[in-house]
Amino acid sequence: MRIAEAANASGLSIDTIRYYEKSGIVPKVQRGSDGKRRFSKENVDWLTLLFWLRETGMPVKTMHRFAVLYQAGDDTIPERKTILLAHADFLKKRRADLDRCEEVLAYKLATYENLQGESLASSKP
Amino acid sequence: MRIAEAANASGLSIDTIRYYEKSGIVPKVQRGSDGKRRFSKENVDWLTLLFWLRETGMPVKTMHRFAVLYQAGDDTIPERKTILLAHADFLKKRRADLDRCEEVLAYKLATYENLQGESLASSKP
DNA sequence: CCTTGACCGGGACTAACTCCAGGTCGGTAT
DNA sequence: ATACCGACCTGGAGTTAGTCCCGGTCAAGG
Numbered sequence: 001m002r003i004a005e006a007a008n009a010s011g012l013s014i015d016t017i018r019y020y021e022k023s024g025i026v027p028k029v030q031r032g033s034d035g036k037r038r039f040s041k042e043n044v045d046w047l048t049l050l051f052w053l054r055e056t057g058m059p060v061k062t063m064h065r066f067a068v069l070y071q072a073g074d075d076t077i078p079e080r081k082t083i084l085l086a087h088a089d090f091l092k093k094r095r096a097d098l099d100r101c102e103e104v105l106a107y108k109l110a111t112y113e114n115l116q117g118e119s120l121a122s123s124k125p
Numbered sequence: 126m127r128i129a130e131a132a133n134a135s136g137l138s139i140d141t142i143r144y145y146e147k148s149g150i151v152p153k154v155q156r157g158s159d160g161k162r163r164f165s166k167e168n169v170d171w172l173t174l175l176f177w178l179r180e181t182g183m184p185v186k187t188m189h190r191f192a193v194l195y196q197a198g199d200d201t202i203p204e205r206k207t208i209l210l211a212h213a214d215f216l217k218k219r220r221a222d223l224d225r226c227e228e229v230l231a232y233k234l235a236t237y238e239n240l241q242g243e244s245l246a247s248s249k250p
Numbered sequence: 251c252c253t254t255g256a257c258c259g260g261g262a263c264t265a266a267c268t269c270c271a272g273g274t275c276g277g278t279a280t
Numbered sequence: 281a282t283a284c285c286g287a288c289c290t291g292g293a294g295t296t297a298g299t300c301c302c303g304g305t306c307a308a309g310g
Contacts, residue, residue: 002256004257013299018258018259035258052226053226060296074240080237091226105209105213108174108209115199129287129288140267141267143290159276161288
């Protein structure tokens with residue numbers, strides 16, 4: 001499949017895919033006789049994984065490390081596992097941030113209600 | 126309170142606070158006779174709110190708009206409310222992303238278990 | 251034959267910081 | 281008195297993770 005389709009399937013933008021390939025996060029993609037990229041299913045799965053990792057805040061540096069390990073074969077599975085587990089942990093922290101931010105928003109919105117209530121209801125002594 | 130303390134209290138870094146002030150996201154902070162910033166409680170509350178908005182992905186541009194409204198007085202509360210509600214909505218999307226990413230990680234980790242199980246357990250026909 | 255659409259690489263631009271160099275001020279140690 | 285220290289200052293360069301734009305190529309269709 002060509003890059004537009006791969007972008008669609010993975011969630012990444014075309015530019016980002018090219019950028020990822022340039023920076024070695026995506027194993028060199030095959031080219032057709034026309035010189036254009038041809039993405040295999042494995043390529044697209046990989047891009048999709050990258051999409052989710054990045055979307056949830058994994059630094060590209062870490063993804064790069066992960067990519068190197070991936071290309072080095074199954075011996076590197078323990079370290080890859082460590083990376084993913086660390087990220088899973090990071091997601092927990094993110095979730096806690098969302099919780100906290102929701103609290104803050106709720107509080108802030110509540111004070112707005114009060115302020116508006118004050119100015120709209122002409123019921124102050 | 127001085128900048129170091131304000132940074133500590135709000136969660137932002139010292140550099141980020143200065144950067145926010147430069148870009149007009151923080152109303153001009155008072156200075157002591159020594160020329161150094163002195164943060165009021167209101168300043169710190171504002172910084173803390175900014176911290177949570179930014180931490181959860183609000184673009185600085187939006188925060189800037191929010192800051193302008195904030196400094197324009199209570200008439201702007203409806204629009205400020207809209208911004209915060211939109212952000213609350215955005216948080217929902219983020220949460221869904223976390224859910225999805227956790228699924229992806231769990232799946233990936235499971236395949237690792239299988240691969241390892243295969244290579245470690247010498248029980249293949 | 252000519253145009254259109256999808257793709258190409260290279261390089262400029264952007265966002266949101268982060269780091270650094272060189273300078274000032276107030277307080278303490280000598 | 282002076283030397284030094286730590287916390288702060290400004291301005292500017294560097295970093296990350298893209299995004300955008302340009303001129304160029306190629307295959308297919310009118």
